[in-house]
Amino acid sequence: MTQEDTAAPEFDYGLFSYDSKEQMLEKSKEFWNPGKTQFWIDSGVPLVIDRREEYFIYDMSGKRLIDAHLNGGTYNLGHRNPEVVQAVTMAMQHFDIGNHHFPSLARTALAEALIKTAPAGLSKVIYGSGGGEAIDIALKTARHATQKRKIVSIIKAYHGHTGLAVGTGDDRFSKLFLSDRPEEFPHVPFNDLEAMEDALRDRDVAAVIMETIPATYGFPLPNPGYLEAVKKLCEKYDALYIADEVQTGLMRTGELWGITKHGITPDILVTGKGISGGLYPIAAVLATEKAAGWLNEDGFGHISTFGGAELGCIAALKTLEICSREETRSMVHYIADYVGQRLAAVQATYPDWFVGIRQNGVILGLEFAHPQGAKYVMRHLYENGVWAIFSTLDPRVLQYKPGILLKPEVAEEMLDRTELAIGKAYAEIRNERRSA
Amino acid sequence: MSEMTFEPLMVEPAGVPRGRAMVERADWAARAYAKYDIATVNRIIDAAASALATRAQEFARDAVSETGFGVVEHKVLKNIACSTGIVETYRGQDFVSPEIDEVNKIVAIPRPAGVILALTPSTNPVATVSFKIILALMTRNSIIISPHPMAKKVCVAAAKAMAEAAVAAGAPDGIIQIVEDPSIPLINALMTDERTDVIVATGGTPVVRSAYRSGNPAIGVGPGNVPVLVDATADLAKAAVRIIESKAFDNSILCTNESVVIAEEAIADKLLAAFTREGAYVLKDEERDAVRNTVFPEGHFNIKMVGKDATWIAEQAGIKVPAKTRVLVAPFDLVVPEEPLAHEKLCPVLGFVRVPTATRGIDIARAILRITGAGHSAAIHSSNPELIMMFSAAVPVLRVSVNVGNSLGASGIQTNLAPTMTIGTGFAGRSSVGENLQPKHLINYTRLAYNADAREVMPSFAGLNPWASPTGPVPSYPVASNEENYGAGNSYSHREPITQDVAELRDEIRKLIVEELHALIKN
Numbered sequence: 034m035t036q037e038d039t040a041a042p043e044f045d046y047g048l049f050s051y052d053s054k055e056q057m058l059e060k061s062k063e064f065w066n067p068g069k070t071q072f073w074i075d076s077g078v079p080l081v082i083d084r085r086e087e088y089f090i091y092d093m094s095g096k097r098l099i100d101a102h103l104n105g106g107t108y109n110l111g112h113r114n115p116e117v118v119q120a121v122t123m124a125m126q127h128f129d130i131g132n133h134h135f136p137s138l139a140r141t142a143l144a145e146a147l148i149k150t151a152p153a154g155l156s157k158v159i160y161g162s163g164g165g166e167a168i169d170i171a172l173k174t175a176r177h178a179t180q181k182r183k184i185v186s187i188i189k190a191y192h193g194h195t196g197l198a199v200g201t202g203d204d205r206f207s208k209l210f211l212s213d214r215p216e217e218f219p220h221v222p223f224n225d226l227e228a229m230e231d232a233l234r235d236r237d238v239a240a241v242i243m244e245t246i247p248a249t250y251g252f253p254l255p256n257p258g259y260l261e262a263v264k265k266l267c268e269k270y271d272a273l274y275i276a277d278e279v280q281t282g283l284m285r286t287g288e289l290w291g292i293t294k295h296g297i298t299p300d301i302l303v304t305g306k307g308i309s310g311g312l313y314p315i316a317a318v319l320a321t322e323k324a325a326g327w328l329n330e331d332g333f334g335h336i337s338t339f340g341g342a343e344l345g346c347i348a349a350l351k352t353l354e355i356c357s358r359e360e361t362r363s364m365v366h367y368i369a370d371y372v373g374q375r376l377a378a379v380q381a382t383y384p385d386w387f388v389g390i391r392q393n394g395v396i397l398g399l400e401f402a403h404p405q406g407a408k409y410v411m412r413h414l415y416e417n418g419v420w421a422i423f424s425t426l427d428p429r430v431l432q433y434k435p436g437i438l439l440k441p442e443v444a445e446e447m448l449d450r451t452e453l454a455i456g457k458a459y460a461e462i463r464n465e466r467r468s469a
Numbered sequence: 470m471s472e473m474t475f476e477p478l479m480v481e482p483a484g485v486p487r488g489r490a491m492v493e494r495a496d497w498a499a500r501a502y503a504k505y506d507i508a509t510v511n512r513i514i515d516a517a518a519s520a521l522a523t524r525a526q527e528f529a530r531d532a533v534s535e536t537g538f539g540v541v542e543h544k545v546l547k548n549i550a551c552s553t554g555i556v557e558t559y560r561g562q563d564f565v566s567p568e569i570d571e572v573n574k575i576v577a578i579p580r581p582a583g584v585i586l587a588l589t590p591s592t593n594p595v596a597t598v599s600f601k602i603i604l605a606l607m608t609r610n611s612i613i614i615s616p617h618p619m620a621k622k623v624c625v626a627a628a629k630a631m632a633e634a635a636v637a638a639g640a641p642d643g644i645i646q647i648v649e650d651p652s653i654p655l656i657n658a659l660m661t662d663e664r665t666d667v668i669v670a671t672g673g674t675p676v677v678r679s680a681y682r683s684g685n686p687a688i689g690v691g692p693g694n695v696p697v698l699v700d701a702t703a704d705l706a707k708a709a710v711r712i713i714e715s716k717a718f719d720n721s722i723l724c725t726n727e728s729v730v731i732a733e734e735a736i737a738d739k740l741l742a743a744f745t746r747e748g749a750y751v752l753k754d755e756e757r758d759a760v761r762n763t764v765f766p767e768g769h770f771n772i773k774m775v776g777k778d779a780t781w782i783a784e785q786a787g788i789k790v791p792a793k794t795r796v797l798v799a800p801f802d803l804v805v806p807e808e809p810l811a812h813e814k815l816c817p818v819l820g821f822v823r824v825p826t827a828t829r830g831i832d833i834a835r836a837i838l839r840i841t842g843a844g845h846s847a848a849i850h851s852s853n854p855e856l857i858m859m860f861s862a863a864v865p866v867l868r869v870s871v872n873v874g875n876s877l878g879a880s881g882i883q884t885n886l887a888p889t890m891t892i893g894t895g896f897a898g899r900s901s902v903g904e905n906l907q908p909k910h911l912i913n914y915t916r917l918a919y920n921a922d923a924r925e926v927m928p929s930f931a932g933l934n935p936w937a938s939p940t941g942p943v944p945s946y947p948v949a950s951n952e953e954n955y956g957a958g959n960s961y962s963h964r965e966p967i968t969q970d971v972a973e974l975r976d977e978i979r980k981l982i983v984e985e986l987h988a989l990i991k992n
Contacts, residue, residue, distance in 0.1 A: 366944040440496070
């Protein structure tokens with residue numbers, strides 16, 4: 034802000050300011066990401082998140098939204114969770130990012146806490162600065178342990194956009210950057226055990242990587258017994274099982290790690306997003322002693338300046354503690370029960386439109402009877418004060434992810450708004466069909 | 470090393486965030502429980518009460534050893550009276566189902582408070598915990614207990630036993646919670662949390678006052694300081710038995726224990742002789758002074774004396790008393806604030822004042838209550854209804870025990886008052902409740918009222934019940950929606966209650982309780 038300015042800018046954030054939301058969006062296109070900025074304007078969701086607290090986000094216009102997207106669980110504990118804020122603020126009086134070359138106070142403490150709450154058998158922790166890097170670490174770790182190169186993932190999987198991780202996902206993200214490597218990264222259909230066995234049969238696979246519930250694909254649920262059978266196949270064909278728990282961990286399924294509900298001890302488990310408390314980026318790979326052999330062979334094998342930044346470790350320690358509480362687990366069960374009941378009632382009102390509920394705890398995929406159905410619902414939700422996102426890889430399905438500390442009255446309000454939005458989206462689709 | 474010290478700033482005291490999480494969980498549980506029907510509620514109450522009663526002995530022993538005061542056998546009785554006893558007292562009463570008043574065309578639907586925060590004392594730790602839990606369960610509230618730090622271990626064990634039994638009988642998860650490590654900041658956080666619907670505070674005056682200051686609805690009770698008038702028309706032998714039994718009960722730990730006996734001069738010596746026959750020791754002047762200095766060093770009550778045996782107190786004062794002494798009687802002349810013996814004494818030391826006439830005795834009773842204990846209780850032993858009426862009208866208390874020990878009289882165990890561990894002291898005692906705390910204090914009613922015009926007829930509401938019994942655990946376990954048992958239990962419907970085994974066990978326990986209560990009352 035210059036001295037000549039007489040009127041204070043409407044949006045003053047201290048180090049920077051904007052005169053208006055329009056100006057901000059223009060600059061966003063000019064200096065940041067024109068494609069993404071325009072996409073949301075065109076989608077009827079011109080959201081620029083300003084104020085944020087608990088499970089509420091506020092657009093620059095002041096419009097309040099209940100966050101049922103949580104950025105894939107990043108805001109699992111709500112925005113700026115006071116306990117995490119306090120922990121990180123406090124830690125800043127003593128810690129910084131730390132030095133990745135040396136043994137570290139906070140990294141060690143978090144590693145111990147993670148191992149103590151993880152499925153039995155996991156015994157070592159390797160840090161990344163984000164989920165993608167953590168996935169790359171997991172894949173490299175599996176390759177080292179098995180001395181094999183192939184990684185099997187499912188069609189429409191999403192494990193991140195970094196070098197190796199992007200290969201496990203949908204072509205949509207790899208081909209753009211000429212990064213698809215089908216010979217190293219075979220993809221098999223989800224819930225298809227025969228295809229999985231075919232992919233593993235030659236014993237040339239280092240690991241199968243599975244999201245416990247594939248998020249970006251719209252949370253299709255693994256058939257009962259599917260993951261368990263995949264784990265058995267891994268054992269049979271000497272491949273490691275990597276559980277991507279980025280979206281299913283941290284109590285979102287009603288247990289700290291979703292994979293434990295299947296009785297599976299993975300060889301490697303990856304956590305990201307929510308473990309940051311939404312405040313300081315961090316991700317972690319948990320591995321069994323056997324899988325993590327490279328840590329003994331060459332401790333400098335993977336280097337990451339920001340991986341396991343000590344401030345992030347503090348955020349993660351507090352987050353893990355909150356997620357592990359008996360009270361939190363109980364609340365998630367209540368929230369899941371309540372949301373499930375309410376949505377079932379909405380579904381009964383619109384059986385031809387709202388055709389499916391995929392639920393495991395507070396992870397939900399809502400299926401609509403239109404190829405782009407979730408985009409309609411998303412827009413009406415936005416208009417009616419809820420933020421939830423369509424599934425990129427299956428836009429019929431809306432990702433609906435309530436927070437694990439949601440208060441009953443906010444849950445009620447969220448469902449009231451959701452019910453209305455689903456009805457309005459249906460009306461819009463019917464009108465389109467009628468006028469078509 | 471010192472410059473390397475980790476310096477935390479603006480830290481919220483440990484346990485406070487956890488406390489908030491408990492309130493949040495309680496909120497969910499309360500919402501679920503508020504939809505339960507009477508059959509399920511009764512099943513839950515029975516289960517929770519039995520869980521406490523069957524371990525009454527163990528909890529009594531643990532309470533005495535943890536706090537260092539009270540009498541095990543008396544605590545056993547209180548534990549039973551405040552668990553299965555309370556359940557029996559209210560058996561058949563319904564704080565759940567709608568009540569229909571056809572004449573006035575009004576239907577009253579019980580509406581629970583929601584989340585109860587219960588502060589419990591060290592003196593009657595388990596009995597109060599159990600009492601408040603049972604009342605909360607009867608009225609479909611969820612409850613968070615903050616026990617007195619001196620008694621936290623036994624209270625946690627007792628509350629957890631009741632919580633497990635309640636949930637096993639179908640109660641929502643988290644309906645009973647207890648703070649394991651109470652602290653002042655944590656209690657303040659719980660009291661001021663806007664999700665706390667009502668605070669029920671039993672304890673010292675500071676705790677009660679801060680409950681009222683919290684900004685949340687509160688039911689707090691003040692301290693006692695019980696005057697007992699014995700006039701010339703009293704049956705002295707019976708009066709002596711009752712007063713000494715009551716004063717000795719749990720070593721005077723109940724707030725309803727007798728503080729000062731006011732005796733008409735004409736019968737004072739006879740009464741003292743009768744006290745002596747019942748195991749009291751009447752202190753001589755210099756002995757009295759020694760006891761006063763021991764119990765009230767420098768004029769302030771020594772909490773080490775709480776609930777201690779009379780012989781132990783005598784020993785501390787350097788006095789020899791017979792080994793079987795249960796109560797020390799301390800005669801003194803003037804009831805004024807600077808006389809320590811005129812204050813509340815939570816130990817078996819009984820003040821004794823002579824008055825020329827019974828009417829003068831009423832003034833003395835008022836003087837005692839000016840010091841402390843207004844709104845609480847008083848007792849009178851007399852066969853003169855006129856005097857009893859005068860006494861009761863003049864003395865600022867809300868219950869007067871007549872010809873009965875006050876410890877168990879005012880608390881409704883040896884009278885027909887509502888049995889309670891929480892004595893409402895009303896306006897005189899700066900409280901919102903004047904009765905013994907009972908279930909009705911923890912609910913409101915929604916009253917649907919028809920047009921009074923006779924032409925507007927109220928249809929029959931008989932048999933209409935908005936409440937139901939859960940079909941499984943509440944909340945249901947979050948299994949994936951493509952699994953068979955998805956949603957099991959997450960709908961409410963009527964179902965047949967209790968198995969044969971449970972019913973038999975309940976009958977057996979009920980018999981046991983009735984017998985024990987009979988024995989207690991006979992004593």
